[in-house]
Amino acid sequence: MKKRIYIILFCISAAILGCKEIKTESKEKQKLLSETELKPQKEQQDSIIEKYLKNGAWKYWVYSQEWQSEVDKGLAQDSTIAYLWQQKAMPLIKQGKYEIGLEYINKAVKYDREEWQDYRAFTKCIFAKTYREAIIDFQDCKKRYGNAFVMDHSYDFYIGLSYLQLNEFEQAEKVFKMDFDRVIANKGKDWFHHLDLFYFGISKYELKKYQEAIEIFDLALEIYPEFSDVQAYKAICLSKLGRKEEAIELDRLAELNGKAGNSINEDNVIYEWYPYQMRWKK
Numbered sequence: 001m002k003k004r005i006y007i008i009l010f011c012i013s014a015a016i017l018g019c020k021e022i023k024t025e026s027k028e029k030q031k032l033l034s035e036t037e038l039k040p041q042k043e044q045q046d047s048i049i050e051k052y053l054k055n056g057a058w059k060y061w062v063y064s065q066e067w068q069s070e071v072d073k074g075l076a077q078d079s080t081i082a083y084l085w086q087q088k089a090m091p092l093i094k095q096g097k098y099e100i101g102l103e104y105i106n107k108a109v110k111y112d113r114e115e116w117q118d119y120r121a122f123t124k125c126i127f128a129k130t131y132r133e134a135i136i137d138f139q140d141c142k143k144r145y146g147n148a149f150v151m152d153h154s155y156d157f158y159i160g161l162s163y164l165q166l167n168e169f170e171q172a173e174k175v176f177k178m179d180f181d182r183v184i185a186n187k188g189k190d191w192f193h194h195l196d197l198f199y200f201g202i203s204k205y206e207l208k209k210y211q212e213a214i215e216i217f218d219l220a221l222e223i224y225p226e227f228s229d230v231q232a233y234k235a236i237c238l239s240k241l242g243r244k245e246e247a248i249e250l251d252r253l254a255e256l257n258g259k260a261g262n263s264i265n266e267d268n269v270i271y272e273w274y275p276y277q278m279r280w281k282k
Contacts, residue, residue: 044078045078045081048074048077048078048081048084049074049081049083049084051074052070052071052073052074052077052084053070053071053074053083053084053087056070056071056073056074057070057071057087062090062091062094063091063094063095067091068088068091071084071087071088072088075088080111081111082107082108082109082110082111082112082115082116083108083112083115085104085105085107085108085111086104086105086108086116086119088104089101089102089103089104089105089108092104093105093123093127093128094127094271096127098123098127098128101123101127102120102123102124102128105119105120105123106120108120113144114144114145117137117140117141117144118137118138118141118145118148118150118155119150120137121134121137121138121141121150121155121158122134122150122151122158124137125138125158125161125162126151126158126268126272126274127268127271127272129165131162131163131165131166132162132166134158134159134162135159135162135163138155138156138158138159138162139159141155142155142156147179147182151266151267151268152193152266153193153195153196154179154182154196156175156176156178156179156182157176157179157196157199159175160172160173160175160176160179160199160200160203161199161275163175164199164202164203164206164275164276165275167206169203169206169207170207172199172203172206173200173203173204173207176196176199176200176203177200179196179200180192180196180197180200183196189219192219192220192223193223194220194223194224194227194230195220195264195266197216197217197219197220197223197230198217198220198227198229198230198233198264198276199275199276200216201213201214201216201217201220201230201233201234202233202276204216205233205236205237208240210237210238210240210241211237211241213233213234213237214234214237214238214241217230217233217234217237218234221234224262226257226260226262227257227262227263228254228255228256228257228258228260228262228263228278228280229254229258229263229264229276229277229278231250231251231253231254231257232251232254232255232258232278233276234250235247235248235250235251235254238250254278255280258278258280259280259281259282263277263278263280264277
């Protein structure tokens with residue numbers, strides 16, 4: 001009797017394992033089939049990009065109608081190519097045509113969310129200045145992909161910056177502190193970016209934590225000693241703490257460095273004035 005039961009159980013186990021093997025094999029076949037089907041589509045899309053971007057739009061001035069016309073020709077061939085939508089949007093965004101530019105970026109996100117959603121969130125934060133929308137987009141990116149990077153900064157950096165611009169200073173400080181601690185834990189202080197530290201310091205300055213702000217500003221100045229914007233806000237903090245002579249001296253140095261061009265040095269600063277960036281009269 002027991003022997004018969006063991007035989008039955010063995011047969012059931014074998015059947016289950018057999019089903020699992022069949023399912024696994026089926027999934028592998030589906031994956032291979034999917035890749036086989038997608039390969040011609042990718043090759044076709046690559047040829048469209050080659051023809052209408054590399055040998056088309058990119059041969060013209062980025063802000064020209066010819067650029068837009070060549071991209072449109074590519075989209076007429078295949079409107080699902082996310083990169084074409086991004087290339088159509090990018091010049092418009094840099095010209096300050098945010099509304100129409102974001103319509104095209106939305107198309108890029110529709111067809112390749114993983115590649116372009118954080119770019120859209122960045123655009124909302126730095127260019128369009130729709131900070132609440134930027135926060136929503138970046139928080140969704142974090143849920144999907146983790147706290148990754150776009151344009152040299154983490155998603156949390158842009159979330160913190162957005163809160164700063166909404167005058168939600170405590171929330172901004174909290175997010176910047178979280179990002180600060182992450183760098184310390186995973187990389188060490190040598191991996192700090194001076195702009196991350198600048199805005200972390202600004203959040204403390206806005207909360208009237210002047211000594212703490214100075215400590216963060218000093219870390220930024222270790223990386224970028226001539227950073228005029230940091231020097232200017234540190235001077236304000238020194239003044240608030242009653243250290244008037246130090247403040248006056250540092251403010252003079254900040255002005256000299258600012259007029260010499262030692263300010264925020266992000267790539268996109270040629271298109272947009274960054275939050276809290278000082279304006280020095282020459």
